[in-house]
Amino acid sequence: MTAAAVGLSHSPLIGKNDPAPEVLARVEDAVAGAKAFVEAFDPGLVVLFHPDHYNGFFYKEMPPFCLATAANAVGDFESQAGPLSVPTDLANRVAQGVLDRGVDLTVSARMTVDHGAVQPLEVLFGGIDRVPVIPVYINGVATPLGPMSRIRALGEAIGAACAKLDKRVLFLGSGGLSHDPPVPVLEGAPPRVAEALIEGIPPTPEQRARGEQRVIDAGKAYAAGDTTMIPINPTWDNALLDILANGTLSDVDGWTVEQMNAEAGHSSHEVRTWIAAFSALAATGAYTMDSRFYEAIPEWIAGFAVATASQAGA
Ligand SMILES: O=C(O)/C=C/c1cccc(O)c1O
Numbered sequence: 082m083t084a085a086a087v088g089l090s091h092s093p094l095i096g097k098n099d100p101a102p103e104v105l106a107r108v109e110d111a112v113a114g115a116k117a118f119v120e121a122f123d124p125g126l127v128v129l130f131h132p133d134h135y136n137g138f139f140y141k142e143m144p145p146f147c148l149a150t151a152a153n154a155v156g157d158f159e160s161q162a163g164p165l166s167v168p169t170d171l172a173n174r175v176a177q178g179v180l181d182r183g184v185d186l187t188v189s190a191r192m193t194v195d196h197g198a199v200q201p202l203e204v205l206f207g208g209i210d211r212v213p214v215i216p217v218y219i220n221g222v223a224t225p226l227g228p229m230s231r232i233r234a235l236g237e238a239i240g241a242a243c244a245k246l247d248k249r250v251l252f253l254g255s256g257g258l259s260h261d262p263p264v265p266v267l268e269g270a271p272p273r274v275a276e277a278l279i280e281g282i283p284p285t286p287e288q289r290a291r292g293e294q295r296v297i298d299a300g301k302a303y304a305a306g307d308t309t310m311i312p313i314n315p316t317w318d319n320a321l322l323d324i325l326a327n328g329t330l331s332d333v334d335g336w337t338v339e340q341m342n343a344e345a346g347h348s349s350h351e352v353r354t355w356i357a358a359f360s361a362l363a364a365t366g367a368y369t370m371d372s373r374f375y376e377a378i379p380e381w382i383a384g385f386a387v388a389t390a391s392q393a394g395a
């Protein structure tokens with residue numbers, strides 16, 4: 082088995098509230114580099130660690146993480162809708178391998194995914210159905226959130242399970258880094274919002290459009306410096322990228338949810354997808370980070386990063 086990893090921030094505001102052209106050009110360069118890396122690696126299987134933004138997972142059952150044996154994209158923020166190419170038999174084998182290694186994984190035979198899963202597939206592969214992909218949801222917004230050590234354990238178990246496959250496997254993490262978009266919170270929510278967060282009542286097109294406009298407006302306010310959101314934290318973001326580059330992944334075990342909220346915003350937990358992806362790669366052997374890009378982009382409400390890594394000596 083051969084493995085590689087890519088971490089890629091996502092934002093539903095890309096193309097809807099863009100930063101200055103020179104910032105955009107730097108991002109496009111970094112993304113083009115990641116695309117070239119992926120093309121050269123030529124994965125036979127992608128394991129996609131992604132969060133959800135109350136489009137697929139709701140409080141009636143909210144697992145800390147869940148592996149899909151089939152998945153459908155909802156099409157929020159004009160992202161692509163429809164089925165992903167999930168190889169069900171392989172997904173079941175990986176799920177069994179994770180459970181055999183003592184991590185209490187849940188599975189979904191009909192996972193709904195949103196832009197958090199779709200955007201990296203669109204950006205790196207040109208669509209959601211171009212490559213066999215096993216989506217692995219990791220909760221990054223819905224409290225209570227578990228310890229970072231369990232995310233490492235999940236990533237390691239998935240890496241070890243995939244090492245048994247005769248495949249070229251790309252571990253892809255989608256999200257983060259520091260950011261604090263206006264994602265709804267169950268605690269203290271008005272009854273109608275609470276019901277939607279618990280039951281997952283699909284929004285009407287008008288409700289969805291209003292919710293999306295609220296995020297776009299927040300991006301404009303964030304960029305104008307007129308906001309109550311926790312600022313993007315480049316120091317925190319670069320410290321995380323250093324940990325990933327150095328392979329000292331257990332350094333995150335001491336991070337607490339409260340500290341992450343305060344220092345990097347309430348959606349900084351999306352970095353759990355990066356931790357899982359790099360832990361999976363680390364479980365297959367030593368690795369090197371081949372490329373690393375970072376820029377704070379308030380217009381996108383994102384500490385925006387792109388990184389690629391491959392097995393040492395590959
Ligand atoms: O409201 C949502 O569904 C998500 C918003 C958002 C904004 C900026 C960066 C992200 O990672 C997001 O998910």
Ligand SMILES: [Fe+2]
Nearest residue numbers: 132197256351
């Ligand atoms: Fe997100």
